Amino acid sequence: DQQVKQNSPSLSVQEGRISILNCDYTNSMFDYFLWYKKYPAEGPTFLISISSIKDKNEDGRFTVFLNKSAKHLSLHIVPSQPGDSAVYFCAASASFNAGGTSYGKLTFGQGTILTVHP
């Protein structure tokens, strides 16, 4: 059962326009959400995150929106640049306590291939 879903395998956008990548989740225990970016032949790199107590987090051209009632989050990239072309993974974490320390396990979505055309 896929707890984190990215239903769009690919997205194509013109340079300068907005890219919107979507992610849905089913586990109501998820309390922290992250976006990772991955170039070919490289490992994923952290992009931006949001806690479940917030509904928006912004970092430069990247903004993540969280709609808890809909169990939906989205990543907005404005303006999109050709260098943004990559695979974007949504990930979610549910905290649990072990030995008095809070831990999380990351569950990833399938990824969305973003292509930004010059």
Add this chain to the structure above:
Amino acid sequence: NAGVTQTPKFQVLKTGQSMTLQCAQDMNHEYMSWYRQDPGMGLRLIHYSVGAGITDQGEVPNGYNVSRSTTEDFPLRLLSAAPSQTSVYFCASSYSAAFRRNTIYFGEGSWLTVV
């Protein structure tokens, strides 16, 4: 990909062979993990470790073993390779598993083909 080194980068195995994917990090991170990436499946957690001597299973642990004898190293062993284990494997580490405060760093990946 700061400080997480995976070897080998590419490997072809025959069904039934065993091998070890090596992972080392030089950031003194307590948390290390292994993921596999398959088309349409995203990244799935195989095993993880929250410190030396402590390991636990992730989402897809069958057919894999891990150990954590030192903070720096977290090898992934394929006991008897099967074609279903053809995948790209990523090792990742973080200062701790408290992801709210600590970024997780990934290695560059190991491409494994089992024929």
